Amino acid sequence: MEPAALAAFPILQLMHLVDDFADTAALIVNLDLVIAVDTAVAHLAAALGKPVWLLNRFDTCWRWLTDRADSPWYPTLRTYRQPRAGDWEAPIAEITSDLANQVALHHRQDEALVLQGVAYGKQGQHADAAACYRNALALRADFPQGQQ
Secondary structure, eight states: OOHHHHHHSOOOOOGGGOOSHHHHHHHHTTOSOEEEESSHHHHHHHHTTOOEEEEEOSSOOGGGOSSOSBOSSOTTEEEEEOSSTTOOHHHHHHHHHHHHHHHHHHHHHHHHHHHHHHHHHHTTOHHHHHHHHHHHHHHOTTSGGGGO
C-alpha cells in the first residue's frame, strides 16, 4: 500500500489492552467487519455474529468446505480461498475489491440519508430530518461531528 493510503487508514493498536478471550470479544463487538485468517479470532467473531471475511488457504480445513464461499456454521462468514497453494494474490485482490465496494456503499448510504433529511425538512418534519442528518454523520468517520 502506498504511504499516502496508509496515512488515510491509520492502524489503531489495541492489543495491549487484551488480557483474555473476553477482552478479545469486547473488541470484536465494536468492529464493523473482521478480516482474518483461520484463527480462533475468526471463529469468535463469527460466533458473535460479526461479519467475517476469512482468508483461507488452498488446502483448507474440512469445516470450510470446498464448493462454497459461505459457512453453514457461521452465517456472517465469507471465505476468500486461494485458487492454488501459495497464491495469496488472488484472494487479497478479491477482498480488496469487495472492501472498496463496501466503503462505496457506506458513502452512498450517508448521501441517501442526507437526501431523505432534506425531503423531511421540506415537509416540515424537522425531527425526522435531524435524525437522518445525525445518522448520516454517524456513517462519516472522516467528519469530526460523526465521531461524537
